[in-house]
Amino acid sequence: MTDGYRDHPVRSYVLTGGRAHPSRNTLRPETLLCAVDDGRELPVGAGRHERALLETCRGTLALAELAAHLRLPTSLVAVLASDLLDAGYLAVRSPASHDLPGVDLLEEVLDGLRQF
Amino acid sequence: MVSASSEAPPVDPASLHLAPTVERSVKVLVVGAYGVGKTTLIGAVSEIPVLSTEETITAASVGVDPRLGEKTTTTVAMDFGRVTVGGTTALYLFGTPGQKRFWDLWAGLAEGAVGALVVVDTRRLEESFEVLDQLEEHTALPVTVVVNEFPDAPRHATDAVRAALDLPPGTPVVAGDLRERRQAVAALQALVAHAVRLARAGEAA
Numbered sequence: 001m002t003d004g005y006r007d008h009p010v011r012s013y014v015l016t017g018g019r020a021h022p023s024r025n026t027l028r029p030e031t032l033l034c035a036v037d038d039g040r041e042l043p044v045g046a047g048r049h050e051r052a053l054l055e056t057c058r059g060t061l062a063l064a065e066l067a068a069h070l071r072l073p074t075s076l077v078a079v080l081a082s083d084l085l086d087a088g089y090l091a092v093r094s095p096a097s098h099d100l101p102g103v104d105l106l107e108e109v110l111d112g113l114r115q116f
Numbered sequence: 117m118v119s120a121s122s123e124a125p126p127v128d129p130a131s132l133h134l135a136p137t138v139e140r141s142v143k144v145l146v147v148g149a150y151g152v153g154k155t156t157l158i159g160a161v162s163e164i165p166v167l168s169t170e171e172t173i174t175a176a177s178v179g180v181d182p183r184l185g186e187k188t189t190t191t192v193a194m195d196f197g198r199v200t201v202g203g204t205t206a207l208y209l210f211g212t213p214g215q216k217r218f219w220d221l222w223a224g225l226a227e228g229a230v231g232a233l234v235v236v237d238t239r240r241l242e243e244s245f246e247v248l249d250q251l252e253e254h255t256a257l258p259v260t261v262v263v264n265e266f267p268d269a270p271r272h273a274t275d276a277v278r279a280a281l282d283l284p285p286g287t288p289v290v291a292g293d294l295r296e297r298r299q300a301v302a303a304l305q306a307l308v309a310h311a312v313r314l315a316r317a318g319e320a321a
Contacts, residue, residue: 029143029225030141032140064169074194100311101311105205110308110309113308
């Protein structure tokens with residue numbers, strides 16, 4: 001990467017307070033997230049990555065997009081996002097499904113693609 | 117792999133936010149051997165510049181470097197793009213290497229996916245066997261094979277490709293110049309149409 005940043009296990013460990021896994025396992029790369037706009041400020045002790053995450057997510061973005069913009073691994077951003085979700089600073093726009101999307105949704109997607 | 121996106125000047129994320137009307141997301145995997153045109157296809161369809169994340173995975177080192185022992189940690193770039201369909205749904209295209217040693221990376225990605233587009237190059241079809249085997253062995257994903265028609269590659273009838281790859285009956289095979297948006301979108305349509313057929317058959321059963 002251009003800024004010299006490389007993912008490194010020790011770095012991730014420090015950034016996430018020693019956790020390898022997010023506090024919830026429903027976040028997927030395509031899960032849509034959006035910052036909660038209720039005027040609440042992050043606590044003074046919040047890290048710069050949490051701040052950057054919320055700043056980037058003022059509109060709706062998928063978890064993977066957040067990771068790409070923040071130049072951090074998706075797995076790490078999932079941990080940070082989980083904390084912000086738990087604290088109510090971030091909201092999930094699209095609950096991710098573990099199953100194959102249903103016929104109705106697939107047909108809608110197909111119709112949408114046919115309009116291009 | 118150095119992706120074009122990591123060299124591009126930073127883009128203001130605000131200009132890349134999804135429309136407020138978008139309320140859900142679906143994803144498609146774009147898999148295939150290195151250099152086969154995965155990112156080309158994603159870029160042709162995507163409404164945003166192709167993005168890239170790097171993931172650290174623990175992968176079996178078979179075929180990588182036997183001196184490193186059984187397992188090794190490696191960094192893999194994942195290119196992806198997005199297109200909004202029907203105003204309410206964001207369709208993500210995640211490009212990922214399909215080889216067995218990257219399985220850890222795409223195993224998580226495969227869950228909940230609409231299906232997988234397997235991009236192949238007719239000059240090195242044999243590299244696609246492992247990708248197709250992995251999909252068949254580990255997932256129940258609808259699969260569509262996309263032959264990337266490189267300008268200097270020989271043209272094969274899609275039936276010949278189907279036979280060479282020994283595809284399960286009903287697996288769509290499409291071909292096109294994946295730099296062209298229309299043809300890349302057609303490949304995506306073929307996959308989603310296939311997923312619709314399979315889902316309907318599943319409902320009827």
